[in-house]
Amino acid sequence: MKASFFPGCSLEGTAREYGESIDVVSSFLGIKLEELPGWTCCGASAAHCINEFLSVSLPARNLLLAEKLKHDLVTPCAACFSRLKAAEKALTKESKEIDASTPFRGEIKVLHLLEFFSREDLIEIIKDQVKRPLSNLKVVSYYGCLIVRPPQITDAKNWEDPQALDNLISLMGGESIFWPYKTECCGGSLLLTNLDIVRRLIGRILDMAREAEADCIVTACPLCLANLDTRQEEIGKAKGITYNLPVFYFTELLGLALGLKGTQRWFRRHLTDPRPLLKAKQLM
Protein backbone atom coordinates (compact mmCIF):
# COMPACT_ATOMS: atom_id res chain seq x y z
CA MET A 1 0.00 0.00 0.00
CA LYS A 2 1.55 3.24 -1.14
CA ALA A 3 0.69 6.92 -0.86
CA SER A 4 2.41 10.27 -1.18
CA PHE A 5 2.87 11.93 2.18
CA PHE A 6 2.54 15.64 2.88
CA PRO A 7 3.92 15.97 6.43
CA GLY A 8 3.26 19.68 6.92
CA CYS A 9 5.58 22.08 8.69
CA SER A 10 4.98 21.19 12.33
CA LEU A 11 6.00 17.53 12.04
CA GLU A 12 9.66 18.43 12.34
CA GLY A 13 9.04 20.71 15.31
CA THR A 14 6.21 20.86 17.81
CA ALA A 15 4.56 17.71 16.45
CA ARG A 16 7.72 15.62 16.31
CA GLU A 17 6.21 12.65 18.17
CA TYR A 18 3.37 12.60 15.65
CA GLY A 19 5.87 12.17 12.81
CA GLU A 20 7.86 9.57 14.73
CA SER A 21 4.80 7.50 15.60
CA ILE A 22 3.45 7.72 12.04
CA ASP A 23 6.74 6.30 10.73
CA VAL A 24 6.78 3.37 13.15
CA VAL A 25 3.09 2.48 12.88
CA SER A 26 2.86 2.77 9.10
CA SER A 27 5.93 0.65 8.45
CA PHE A 28 4.56 -1.99 10.84
CA LEU A 29 1.29 -2.02 8.90
CA GLY A 30 3.13 -2.31 5.59
CA ILE A 31 2.17 1.14 4.36
CA LYS A 32 4.63 3.11 2.27
CA LEU A 33 4.15 6.80 2.96
CA GLU A 34 6.57 8.53 0.62
CA GLU A 35 7.28 12.13 1.48
CA LEU A 36 6.27 14.35 -1.44
CA PRO A 37 9.58 15.55 -2.93
CA GLY A 38 9.94 19.33 -2.90
CA TRP A 39 6.74 20.02 -0.97
CA THR A 40 6.16 23.54 0.30
CA CYS A 41 3.87 25.05 2.95
CA CYS A 42 0.13 25.02 2.24
CA GLY A 43 -0.40 28.57 3.53
CA ALA A 44 -2.35 27.20 6.51
CA SER A 45 -4.54 29.65 8.40
CA ALA A 46 -2.72 32.74 7.16
CA ALA A 47 -3.05 32.79 3.38
CA HIS A 48 -6.84 32.59 3.15
CA CYS A 49 -7.20 35.47 5.60
CA ILE A 50 -5.21 38.00 3.64
CA ASN A 51 -4.53 36.70 0.14
CA GLU A 52 -7.04 34.74 -1.91
CA PHE A 53 -4.62 33.89 -4.70
CA LEU A 54 -2.01 32.38 -2.38
CA SER A 55 -4.67 30.54 -0.39
CA VAL A 56 -5.28 28.39 -3.47
CA SER A 57 -1.99 28.49 -5.34
CA LEU A 58 0.23 27.50 -2.36
CA PRO A 59 -1.57 24.20 -1.74
CA ALA A 60 -2.27 23.74 -5.48
CA ARG A 61 1.45 23.58 -6.21
CA ASN A 62 1.74 20.54 -3.93
CA LEU A 63 -1.35 18.92 -5.37
CA LEU A 64 0.09 19.16 -8.86
CA LEU A 65 3.41 17.70 -7.70
CA ALA A 66 1.50 14.79 -6.15
CA GLU A 67 -0.60 14.14 -9.23
CA LYS A 68 2.54 13.58 -11.29
CA LEU A 69 3.42 10.71 -8.95
CA LYS A 70 -0.07 9.22 -9.36
CA HIS A 71 -0.56 8.28 -5.71
CA ASP A 72 -3.15 9.66 -3.33
CA LEU A 73 -1.85 12.45 -1.11
CA VAL A 74 -2.07 11.78 2.63
CA THR A 75 -1.51 14.42 5.28
CA PRO A 76 -1.60 14.14 9.08
CA CYS A 77 -2.41 17.82 9.70
CA ALA A 78 -5.93 19.25 9.80
CA ALA A 79 -4.92 22.62 8.37
CA CYS A 80 -2.88 21.10 5.53
CA PHE A 81 -5.78 18.77 4.77
CA SER A 82 -8.23 21.65 4.69
CA ARG A 83 -6.11 23.78 2.37
CA LEU A 84 -5.23 20.89 0.04
CA LYS A 85 -8.92 19.99 -0.21
CA ALA A 86 -9.84 23.63 -0.85
CA ALA A 87 -7.30 23.72 -3.68
CA GLU A 88 -8.62 20.43 -5.06
CA LYS A 89 -12.14 21.87 -5.22
CA ALA A 90 -10.96 25.15 -6.72
CA LEU A 91 -8.84 23.45 -9.40
CA THR A 92 -11.59 21.10 -10.45
CA LYS A 93 -14.10 23.90 -10.89
CA GLU A 94 -11.71 26.19 -12.75
CA SER A 95 -11.42 28.95 -10.23
CA LYS A 96 -10.69 32.30 -11.74
CA GLU A 97 -8.00 32.75 -9.11
CA ILE A 98 -5.91 30.04 -10.70
CA ASP A 99 -4.03 30.09 -13.95
CA ALA A 100 -6.37 28.40 -16.43
CA SER A 101 -3.47 26.50 -18.01
CA THR A 102 -2.94 24.57 -14.76
CA PRO A 103 -3.75 21.01 -15.64
CA PHE A 104 -5.19 19.23 -12.64
CA ARG A 105 -7.06 16.14 -13.70
CA GLY A 106 -8.38 15.16 -10.31
CA GLU A 107 -6.99 11.65 -10.63
CA ILE A 108 -5.61 11.51 -7.11
CA LYS A 109 -7.40 11.96 -3.82
CA VAL A 110 -6.43 14.08 -0.85
CA LEU A 111 -6.86 12.16 2.39
CA HIS A 112 -6.34 13.01 6.01
CA LEU A 113 -4.19 10.37 7.71
CA LEU A 114 -7.11 9.46 9.96
CA GLU A 115 -9.27 8.72 6.91
CA PHE A 116 -6.45 6.68 5.42
CA PHE A 117 -6.06 4.62 8.59
CA SER A 118 -9.80 3.98 8.61
CA ARG A 119 -9.70 1.99 5.37
CA GLU A 120 -11.36 -1.36 5.79
CA ASP A 121 -8.27 -3.41 4.95
CA LEU A 122 -6.16 -1.51 7.48
CA ILE A 123 -8.84 -1.79 10.14
CA GLU A 124 -8.74 -5.58 9.67
CA ILE A 125 -4.96 -5.68 10.09
CA ILE A 126 -5.05 -3.46 13.18
CA LYS A 127 -7.80 -5.59 14.73
CA ASP A 128 -5.70 -8.73 14.27
CA GLN A 129 -2.50 -7.18 15.53
CA VAL A 130 -3.54 -5.57 18.84
CA LYS A 131 -1.07 -6.94 21.39
CA ARG A 132 -1.80 -4.72 24.33
CA PRO A 133 -5.48 -3.72 24.44
CA LEU A 134 -6.11 -0.30 25.95
CA SER A 135 -8.29 -1.86 28.62
CA ASN A 136 -9.98 0.51 31.04
CA LEU A 137 -8.61 3.55 29.26
CA LYS A 138 -11.40 6.09 28.96
CA VAL A 139 -10.79 8.29 25.93
CA VAL A 140 -12.61 11.25 24.41
CA SER A 141 -11.95 11.79 20.71
CA TYR A 142 -11.15 15.32 19.69
CA TYR A 143 -11.44 15.99 15.95
CA GLY A 144 -11.28 19.77 16.04
CA CYS A 145 -12.48 21.87 13.12
CA LEU A 146 -10.82 21.40 9.80
CA ILE A 147 -10.77 17.61 9.42
CA VAL A 148 -14.54 17.75 9.18
CA ARG A 149 -15.62 21.32 8.38
CA PRO A 150 -17.00 22.52 6.11
CA PRO A 151 -18.24 19.25 4.60
CA GLN A 152 -18.44 20.88 1.14
CA ILE A 153 -14.63 21.04 1.28
CA THR A 154 -13.69 18.05 3.45
CA ASP A 155 -16.28 15.61 2.04
CA ALA A 156 -16.79 14.44 5.65
CA LYS A 157 -19.91 12.41 6.30
CA ASN A 158 -20.62 12.85 10.01
CA TRP A 159 -19.36 16.33 10.60
CA GLU A 160 -21.26 16.94 13.84
CA ASP A 161 -20.51 13.53 15.28
CA PRO A 162 -17.50 12.05 13.52
CA GLN A 163 -16.57 8.46 14.31
CA ALA A 164 -13.14 7.58 12.90
CA LEU A 165 -11.15 8.18 16.12
CA ASP A 166 -13.85 6.61 18.30
CA ASN A 167 -13.79 3.53 16.09
CA LEU A 168 -10.03 3.20 16.33
CA ILE A 169 -10.14 3.54 20.13
CA SER A 170 -12.75 0.77 20.39
CA LEU A 171 -10.73 -1.35 17.98
CA MET A 172 -7.72 -0.99 20.28
CA GLY A 173 -9.78 -2.15 23.25
CA GLY A 174 -10.14 1.27 24.84
CA GLU A 175 -13.36 2.85 26.09
CA SER A 176 -14.44 5.57 23.71
CA ILE A 177 -16.62 8.05 25.56
CA PHE A 178 -19.16 10.24 23.79
CA TRP A 179 -18.87 13.95 24.55
CA PRO A 180 -20.38 17.01 22.90
CA TYR A 181 -17.05 18.74 22.15
CA LYS A 182 -15.69 16.43 19.46
CA THR A 183 -15.49 19.27 16.97
CA GLU A 184 -15.42 22.33 19.22
CA CYS A 185 -12.77 24.88 18.19
CA CYS A 186 -9.56 25.17 20.27
CA GLY A 187 -8.73 28.58 18.81
CA GLY A 188 -5.63 27.21 17.08
CA SER A 189 -5.11 30.03 14.62
CA LEU A 190 -5.28 32.69 17.35
CA LEU A 191 -2.64 31.14 19.59
CA LEU A 192 0.08 33.72 19.05
CA THR A 193 -2.16 36.76 18.73
CA ASN A 194 -5.00 36.36 21.25
CA LEU A 195 -3.84 34.03 23.98
CA ASP A 196 -6.62 34.99 26.40
CA ILE A 197 -9.31 33.86 23.96
CA VAL A 198 -7.44 30.65 23.23
CA ARG A 199 -7.04 29.90 26.95
CA ARG A 200 -10.76 30.22 27.41
CA LEU A 201 -11.55 27.92 24.49
CA ILE A 202 -9.05 25.30 25.65
CA GLY A 203 -10.35 25.58 29.21
CA ARG A 204 -13.90 24.80 28.07
CA ILE A 205 -12.71 21.74 26.17
CA LEU A 206 -10.66 20.46 29.11
CA ASP A 207 -13.58 21.08 31.48
CA MET A 208 -15.89 19.08 29.24
CA ALA A 209 -13.40 16.21 29.01
CA ARG A 210 -13.30 16.16 32.82
CA GLU A 211 -17.06 16.22 33.06
CA ALA A 212 -17.23 13.29 30.64
CA GLU A 213 -14.86 11.52 33.07
CA ALA A 214 -12.23 10.90 30.43
CA ASP A 215 -8.72 9.78 31.38
CA CYS A 216 -7.25 11.34 28.28
CA ILE A 217 -7.91 12.95 24.91
CA VAL A 218 -6.98 11.61 21.48
CA THR A 219 -6.50 13.85 18.47
CA ALA A 220 -5.35 13.85 14.85
CA CYS A 221 -4.09 17.41 14.48
CA PRO A 222 -0.73 18.96 15.48
CA LEU A 223 -2.19 22.31 16.44
CA CYS A 224 -5.02 20.79 18.49
CA LEU A 225 -2.52 18.72 20.44
CA ALA A 226 -0.15 21.62 20.99
CA ASN A 227 -2.99 23.75 22.31
CA LEU A 228 -4.58 21.14 24.57
CA ASP A 229 -1.34 19.64 25.86
CA THR A 230 0.90 22.61 26.59
CA ARG A 231 -1.33 24.97 28.55
CA GLN A 232 -3.13 22.77 31.05
CA GLU A 233 -1.02 23.89 33.96
CA GLU A 234 -1.51 27.64 33.51
CA ILE A 235 -5.23 27.35 32.72
CA GLY A 236 -5.78 25.01 35.67
CA LYS A 237 -3.86 27.25 38.04
CA ALA A 238 -6.10 30.22 37.25
CA LYS A 239 -9.19 28.09 37.97
CA GLY A 240 -7.78 26.17 40.92
CA ILE A 241 -8.06 22.88 39.02
CA THR A 242 -5.49 20.23 38.21
CA TYR A 243 -6.44 18.85 34.81
CA ASN A 244 -3.70 16.35 34.15
CA LEU A 245 -5.42 15.10 31.00
CA PRO A 246 -2.84 13.58 28.66
CA VAL A 247 -3.44 14.28 24.99
CA PHE A 248 -2.34 11.69 22.43
CA TYR A 249 -1.95 11.53 18.69
CA PHE A 250 -3.97 8.54 17.55
CA THR A 251 -0.83 7.05 16.01
CA GLU A 252 0.86 7.05 19.44
CA LEU A 253 -2.00 4.99 20.88
CA LEU A 254 -1.81 2.69 17.86
CA GLY A 255 1.90 2.19 18.56
CA LEU A 256 1.11 1.37 22.17
CA ALA A 257 -1.73 -1.04 21.39
CA LEU A 258 0.21 -2.77 18.63
CA GLY A 259 3.10 -3.26 21.08
CA LEU A 260 5.61 -1.33 18.95
CA LYS A 261 8.95 0.07 20.06
CA GLY A 262 9.61 3.76 20.63
CA THR A 263 6.46 4.77 22.51
CA GLN A 264 8.49 5.91 25.54
CA ARG A 265 10.36 8.42 23.44
CA TRP A 266 7.13 9.87 22.02
CA PHE A 267 5.46 10.18 25.41
CA ARG A 268 8.49 11.94 26.87
CA ARG A 269 7.88 14.82 24.48
CA HIS A 270 4.47 15.69 25.94
CA LEU A 271 4.13 18.53 28.41
CA THR A 272 1.26 16.78 30.18
CA ASP A 273 3.14 13.56 30.88
CA PRO A 274 0.98 10.55 29.91
CA ARG A 275 3.25 7.98 31.56
CA PRO A 276 1.78 8.06 35.09
CA LEU A 277 -1.70 7.41 33.66
CA LEU A 278 -0.48 4.60 31.43
CA LYS A 279 1.38 3.02 34.33
CA ALA A 280 -1.70 3.25 36.54
CA LYS A 281 -3.70 1.51 33.82
CA GLN A 282 -0.95 -1.08 33.46
CA LEU A 283 -0.38 -0.16 29.85
CA MET A 284 3.31 0.51 30.34
Place this chain on the structure above:
Amino acid sequence: METKLISLPVTVNRDTRFRDLVVEALGEAIFSCYQCCKCSAGCPVAFVMDLLPHQVIRSVLLLQREKALSSRTIWICASCETCTTRCPNEIDIAKVMDVLRQIQVESGTEAKEPKVPIFHRTFLNTIKKFGRIHELSLLTNFLRQSGGISDTIKSGEWKNDLRLGIKMFLRGKLKLLPPSKKGVEELRKLFDQAKEHKKS
Protein backbone atom coordinates in the same frame (compact mmCIF):
# COMPACT_ATOMS: atom_id res chain seq x y z
CA MET B 1 -50.23 42.73 -29.42
CA GLU B 2 -46.52 43.14 -29.17
CA THR B 3 -45.20 43.66 -25.71
CA LYS B 4 -42.97 46.63 -25.44
CA LEU B 5 -40.23 46.68 -22.89
CA ILE B 6 -39.68 50.03 -21.35
CA SER B 7 -36.22 50.70 -20.03
CA LEU B 8 -36.28 52.95 -17.03
CA PRO B 9 -33.31 55.07 -16.14
CA VAL B 10 -31.49 53.42 -13.22
CA THR B 11 -30.38 55.78 -10.51
CA VAL B 12 -27.17 54.65 -8.89
CA ASN B 13 -26.77 56.59 -5.73
CA ARG B 14 -24.77 54.06 -3.77
CA ASP B 15 -21.43 52.52 -4.38
CA THR B 16 -22.10 48.79 -4.31
CA ARG B 17 -18.54 47.67 -5.05
CA PHE B 18 -18.03 46.53 -1.49
CA ARG B 19 -20.98 44.16 -1.57
CA ASP B 20 -20.16 43.11 -5.14
CA LEU B 21 -16.76 41.82 -4.03
CA VAL B 22 -18.40 39.56 -1.46
CA VAL B 23 -21.08 38.37 -3.89
CA GLU B 24 -18.43 37.70 -6.49
CA ALA B 25 -16.51 35.50 -4.06
CA LEU B 26 -19.38 33.40 -2.75
CA GLY B 27 -22.38 33.89 -4.97
CA GLU B 28 -25.84 35.23 -4.36
CA ALA B 29 -26.61 33.00 -1.37
CA ILE B 30 -25.78 35.91 0.92
CA PHE B 31 -28.98 37.69 -0.14
CA SER B 32 -31.01 34.88 1.40
CA CYS B 33 -29.82 35.59 4.95
CA TYR B 34 -32.94 35.84 7.14
CA GLN B 35 -31.06 36.63 10.33
CA CYS B 36 -31.84 33.37 12.11
CA CYS B 37 -28.64 33.85 14.15
CA LYS B 38 -27.63 30.21 13.91
CA CYS B 39 -24.13 31.35 12.93
CA SER B 40 -23.84 33.59 15.97
CA ALA B 41 -25.30 31.01 18.34
CA GLY B 42 -22.74 28.41 17.35
CA CYS B 43 -19.73 30.70 17.07
CA PRO B 44 -17.07 29.75 19.65
CA VAL B 45 -15.63 33.28 19.77
CA ALA B 46 -18.90 35.25 19.72
CA PHE B 47 -18.21 36.22 23.35
CA VAL B 48 -15.44 38.59 22.28
CA MET B 49 -16.98 39.92 19.07
CA ASP B 50 -18.17 43.49 18.64
CA LEU B 51 -20.30 42.51 15.65
CA LEU B 52 -21.89 39.05 15.67
CA PRO B 53 -21.59 36.96 12.50
CA HIS B 54 -25.23 37.53 11.46
CA GLN B 55 -24.67 41.26 11.95
CA VAL B 56 -21.62 41.11 9.70
CA ILE B 57 -23.76 39.61 6.95
CA ARG B 58 -26.33 42.36 7.38
CA SER B 59 -23.69 45.05 7.32
CA VAL B 60 -22.41 43.70 4.00
CA LEU B 61 -25.93 43.72 2.54
CA LEU B 62 -26.51 47.26 3.78
CA LEU B 63 -23.20 48.44 2.29
CA GLN B 64 -21.91 49.41 5.73
CA ARG B 65 -18.32 49.09 4.65
CA GLU B 66 -16.67 50.91 7.53
CA LYS B 67 -18.73 49.12 10.16
CA ALA B 68 -17.69 45.73 8.83
CA LEU B 69 -14.07 46.51 8.07
CA SER B 70 -13.35 48.29 11.33
CA SER B 71 -14.82 45.49 13.42
CA ARG B 72 -12.85 43.38 15.83
CA THR B 73 -14.90 40.44 14.62
CA ILE B 74 -13.22 39.94 11.27
CA TRP B 75 -9.87 39.39 13.03
CA ILE B 76 -11.13 37.45 16.04
CA CYS B 77 -12.95 34.93 13.83
CA ALA B 78 -10.95 31.71 14.26
CA SER B 79 -11.95 30.30 10.85
CA CYS B 80 -13.41 27.22 12.53
CA GLU B 81 -16.07 26.99 9.78
CA THR B 82 -18.93 26.21 12.19
CA CYS B 83 -21.08 29.04 10.79
CA THR B 84 -20.55 27.99 7.18
CA THR B 85 -21.29 24.38 8.01
CA ARG B 86 -24.56 25.12 9.81
CA CYS B 87 -26.06 28.00 7.81
CA PRO B 88 -29.52 26.87 6.63
CA ASN B 89 -29.18 29.10 3.56
CA GLU B 90 -25.77 27.79 2.56
CA ILE B 91 -24.04 31.11 3.02
CA ASP B 92 -20.29 30.63 3.31
CA ILE B 93 -19.99 32.98 6.28
CA ALA B 94 -16.37 32.08 7.04
CA LYS B 95 -15.57 33.04 3.46
CA VAL B 96 -17.29 36.40 3.99
CA MET B 97 -14.88 36.96 6.88
CA ASP B 98 -11.95 36.10 4.59
CA VAL B 99 -13.09 38.52 1.90
CA LEU B 100 -13.61 41.30 4.46
CA ARG B 101 -10.14 40.70 5.92
CA GLN B 102 -8.63 40.79 2.45
CA ILE B 103 -10.40 44.07 1.62
CA GLN B 104 -9.37 45.53 4.99
CA VAL B 105 -5.71 44.62 4.48
CA GLU B 106 -5.70 46.12 0.99
CA SER B 107 -7.33 49.32 2.23
CA GLY B 108 -4.11 50.14 4.07
CA THR B 109 -5.91 51.30 7.22
CA GLU B 110 -5.09 49.91 10.63
CA ALA B 111 -7.00 46.79 11.67
CA LYS B 112 -8.91 46.76 14.94
CA GLU B 113 -6.75 43.83 16.05
CA PRO B 114 -3.50 44.83 14.38
CA LYS B 115 -1.53 41.85 15.62
CA VAL B 116 -3.59 39.35 13.65
CA PRO B 117 -2.82 40.66 10.13
CA ILE B 118 0.79 41.19 11.22
CA PHE B 119 0.88 37.52 12.19
CA HIS B 120 -0.56 36.42 8.85
CA ARG B 121 1.89 38.60 6.94
CA THR B 122 4.81 37.26 8.97
CA PHE B 123 3.56 33.75 8.29
CA LEU B 124 3.49 34.33 4.52
CA ASN B 125 6.91 36.01 4.60
CA THR B 126 8.31 32.97 6.38
CA ILE B 127 6.96 30.75 3.61
CA LYS B 128 8.39 33.08 0.98
CA LYS B 129 11.79 32.92 2.63
CA PHE B 130 12.08 29.22 3.50
CA GLY B 131 9.37 27.51 1.46
CA ARG B 132 8.05 26.04 4.68
CA ILE B 133 7.23 27.31 8.12
CA HIS B 134 10.07 27.28 10.57
CA GLU B 135 8.23 27.68 13.84
CA LEU B 136 11.02 29.41 15.73
CA SER B 137 11.62 31.98 12.95
CA LEU B 138 7.89 32.62 12.71
CA LEU B 139 7.64 33.17 16.45
CA THR B 140 10.65 35.48 16.77
CA ASN B 141 9.80 37.49 13.65
CA PHE B 142 6.22 37.88 14.78
CA LEU B 143 7.28 39.08 18.24
CA ARG B 144 9.62 41.58 16.62
CA GLN B 145 7.07 42.86 14.08
CA SER B 146 4.19 43.15 16.52
CA GLY B 147 5.97 44.65 19.50
CA GLY B 148 5.07 41.45 21.28
CA ILE B 149 8.26 41.36 23.34
CA SER B 150 7.51 44.57 25.22
CA ASP B 151 3.86 43.49 25.60
CA THR B 152 4.82 40.22 27.19
CA ILE B 153 7.22 41.97 29.55
CA LYS B 154 4.58 44.51 30.58
CA SER B 155 1.91 41.88 31.21
CA GLY B 156 4.33 39.58 33.05
CA GLU B 157 3.49 36.79 30.58
CA TRP B 158 7.17 36.47 29.67
CA LYS B 159 7.86 34.19 32.63
CA ASN B 160 5.22 31.78 31.46
CA ASP B 161 6.33 32.02 27.82
CA LEU B 162 9.94 31.40 28.75
CA ARG B 163 9.04 28.43 30.92
CA LEU B 164 6.97 26.96 28.10
CA GLY B 165 9.77 27.58 25.59
CA ILE B 166 12.34 25.84 27.77
CA LYS B 167 10.04 22.86 28.32
CA MET B 168 9.42 22.52 24.58
CA PHE B 169 13.14 22.79 23.88
CA LEU B 170 14.02 20.12 26.45
CA ARG B 171 11.47 17.80 24.86
CA GLY B 172 12.97 18.24 21.42
CA LYS B 173 9.98 20.15 20.08
CA LEU B 174 11.82 23.27 18.99
CA LYS B 175 13.61 22.82 15.72
CA LEU B 176 16.47 25.29 15.76
CA LEU B 177 17.69 25.19 12.16
CA PRO B 178 15.40 26.50 9.41
CA PRO B 179 14.42 24.25 6.47
CA SER B 180 16.56 23.99 3.34
CA LYS B 181 14.64 26.41 1.10
CA LYS B 182 13.28 23.80 -1.29
CA GLY B 183 11.01 25.16 -4.00
CA VAL B 184 11.58 28.75 -2.90
CA GLU B 185 12.23 30.03 -6.43
CA GLU B 186 8.90 28.68 -7.63
CA LEU B 187 7.10 30.17 -4.65
CA ARG B 188 8.57 33.61 -5.40
CA LYS B 189 6.74 33.49 -8.74
CA LEU B 190 3.47 32.74 -6.97
CA PHE B 191 4.04 35.63 -4.57
CA ASP B 192 4.68 37.93 -7.55
CA GLN B 193 1.52 36.74 -9.27
CA ALA B 194 -0.40 37.28 -6.04
CA LYS B 195 0.33 41.00 -6.26
CA GLU B 196 -1.59 41.14 -9.54
CA HIS B 197 -4.66 39.56 -7.99
CA LYS B 198 -5.73 42.33 -5.65
CA LYS B 199 -9.34 42.75 -4.67
CA SER B 200 -9.70 46.40 -5.54
